[in-house]
Amino acid sequence: MNSNLAIHFGDRRVSAETLHQNADRAATGFAQLGLQPGDAVAVMLRNDVPYLEAMLALDRLGVHLVAINWHFNAEETGYLLRDCEARVLVVHADLLAGIASAVPAGMQVLVVPTPAEIVTAYGLPATAHELPEGAHAWPAWRDSFPPSTAERVRSVGSMLYTSGTTGRPKGVMRLPGSARQHEGSVRLRAMASQARPGMHCAIVGPLYHAGPNSAARMALELAAEIVVLPRFDAEQLLQTIEQHRITHLSLVPIMLVRLLKLPETVRQRYDMSSLENVTHGGSPCAPEVRRAIIEWWGPIVNETYGSTEAGLVTFATSADWLARPGTAGKPFPGTSIRILDAEGRALPAGEVGEIYVNTGDNTLPFTYRNNDAQRHAIEQDGYITNGDVGYLDADGYLYITDRKRDMVISGGVNIYPAEIEHALVANPLIADCAVFGVPDAEFGEAVAAAVVRAPGRAITETEVCDWLRQRVAGYKVPRLVEFHDALPRDSMGKVFKNQLRAPHWERAGRAI
Numbered sequence: 001m002n003s004n005l006a007i008h009f010g011d012r013r014v015s016a017e018t019l020h021q022n023a024d025r026a027a028t029g030f031a032q033l034g035l036q037p038g039d040a041v042a043v044m045l046r047n048d049v050p051y052l053e054a055m056l057a058l059d060r061l062g063v064h065l066v067a068i069n070w071h072f073n074a075e076e077t078g079y080l081l082r083d084c085e086a087r088v089l090v091v092h093a094d095l096l097a098g099i100a101s102a103v104p105a106g107m108q109v110l111v112v113p114t115p116a117e118i119v120t121a122y123g124l125p126a127t128a129h130e131l132p133e134g135a136h137a138w139p140a141w142r143d144s145f146p147p148s149t150a151e152r153v154r155s156v157g158s159m160l161y162t163s164g165t166t167g168r169p170k171g172v173m174r175l176p177g178s179a180r181q182h183e184g185s186v187r188l189r190a191m192a193s194q195a196r197p198g199m200h201c202a203i204v205g206p207l208y209h210a211g212p213n214s215a216a217r218m219a220l221e222l223a224a225e226i227v228v229l230p231r232f233d234a235e236q237l238l239q240t241i242e243q244h245r246i247t248h249l250s251l252v253p254i255m256l257v258r259l260l261k262l263p264e265t266v267r268q269r270y271d272m273s274s275l276e277n278v279t280h281g282g283s284p285c286a287p288e289v290r291r292a293i294i295e296w297w298g299p300i301v302n303e304t305y306g307s308t309e310a311g312l313v314t315f316a317t318s319a320d321w322l323a324r325p326g327t328a329g330k331p332f333p334g335t336s337i338r339i340l341d342a343e344g345r346a347l348p349a350g351e352v353g354e355i356y357v358n359t360g361d362n363t364l365p366f367t368y369r370n371n372d373a374q375r376h377a378i379e380q381d382g383y384i385t386n387g388d389v390g391y392l393d394a395d396g397y398l399y400i401t402d403r404k405r406d407m408v409i410s411g412g413v414n415i416y417p418a419e420i421e422h423a424l425v426a427n428p429l430i431a432d433c434a435v436f437g438v439p440d441a442e443f444g445e446a447v448a449a450a451v452v453r454a455p456g457r458a459i460t461e462t463e464v465c466d467w468l469r470q471r472v473a474g475y476k477v478p479r480l481v482e483f484h485d486a487l488p489r490d491s492m493g494k495v496f497k498n499q500l501r502a503p504h505w506e507r508a509g510r511a512i
Helices: 016-032 049-061 074-084 093-102 116-121 138-143 179-193 210-222 234-244 253-260 287-297 318-323 372-377 417-425 461-469 497-508
Strands: 006-009 012-015 040-044 064-067 088-092 108-112 158-161 171-174 200-203 225-228 248-251 277-280 301-307 311-316 336-340 353-358 366-368 388-392 398-403 408-410 413-415 430-440 444-453 480-483
Touching: 006 049, 012 016, 016 049, 016 138, 040 049, 040 074, 049 064, 049 210, 049 225, 064 074, 064 171, 074 093, 074 171, 088 093, 093 108, 108 138, 158 210, 179 210, 179 277, 179 311, 200 210, 200 234, 200 248, 210 225, 210 248, 225 234, 234 253, 248 253, 253 277, 253 287, 287 301, 287 318, 287 417, 301 318, 336 388, 366 372, 398 417, 408 430, 408 444, 417 430, 417 444, 417 461, 430 497, 444 497, 461 480
Parallel strands: 006 225, 040 064, 040 088, 064 158, 088 108, 200 225, 248 277, 277 301, 444 480
Antiparallel strands: 006 012, 158 171, 171 366, 301 311, 336 353, 353 388, 388 398, 408 413, 430 444
16 A cells, blocks of 8 residues: 555545545445456446546456446446446446436446536536436445455456447457466556656546546555646646646647647746656657647657557657667567568568567556457467557667558558658647548549647648648648647547548548
């Protein structure tokens, strides 16, 4: 138990003693519901203190915490609840009505009152905190049990589902593994976040995502202070850093973009001198963004690359990146990478192919829940892939070019949208963008761009294309530019490109 920890959520402060006592009471309650190691409990909560209580309680029982994206509708949620075979669902009060019809019969539902901080942050109705009649309220249920005194079971962590943009989501289920693998995974998380005892952390991204989930677990072990933010807001994060003297952050590139898009007067209003380490990952970061954030915050901005399946794979310091712009870094000690072509042959340095990784003892083994065949399908000779494409340079540094499924093949030429997106987001007239493939009668596919103009700014399709022609090869310039008020992104900034592609392919009457 980390006895020095304090949790801040809005104006509330929760001590380590209270947090762990609440978690130990919940562990007793889960055990009395008959949960055994390897079972699953679904958690559908926004960032809130009860999320951390459930995380600690399930860890000590060896039960999988199934982190459900709270944006999901009833059909999506119902699929996950059935697939993971959860025995219990823990859910915020305001979310329950939308998914209640999908809850399997007999499932125990524990309802967390939606706190005022979340009601305000998301503009919810004032009645959002109210519990349905007859609901089992998490606080009362938890407090009805004595703290657990049972021997701790080795944690299997969270069961996270892949995004499902190419079919149904798959649950990445960690297996118990060895003591060496447990030690390796903890050591790797600490190395990636440059964690230290007594650090001050902010949980910024949603806990149903791998990065924030992992960062929260490390903070619970080592931090002196954790500030839980109900949602990301650029200026609010700056206020939090200054007020709580935050030392360690885990962010994603879209958050860096939105921080940098704040007016200079706002950015300079807050003291960032407490920051010691900022780690970002989750998607490629545009070179201009990475360079600008280093100039603002100093050489404390590090990048990690990994996947839900493989865990953390590479690490790049600010110095690494400045010396090799665009790199995702070198593999962690004990991890190795291969770049393979379509026939599974290893490619030499500098050639682009599919990225396969072997993390050795740096992470727990895994399978896909109820889908061992798919798990075996992504492995070759002990190396696994999640479909990312890239290359290694002569010194072993990894460069990510894009996702295999996002690649546009136009006239037989591979075009990687990430490169074009990086060029677009550097334009001060553009607030957000996404590049994807649309059907083309001549070339099979053509490049299209969805663009969100910066507030109060104007830019035309011609101006977008002229900007790109100065930065990328002519064949990479979009043939179609669409303007949107906002892009369909999840809370971690991942664009649902399938939603942007779908209308074009439906009109063409084909899917490829």
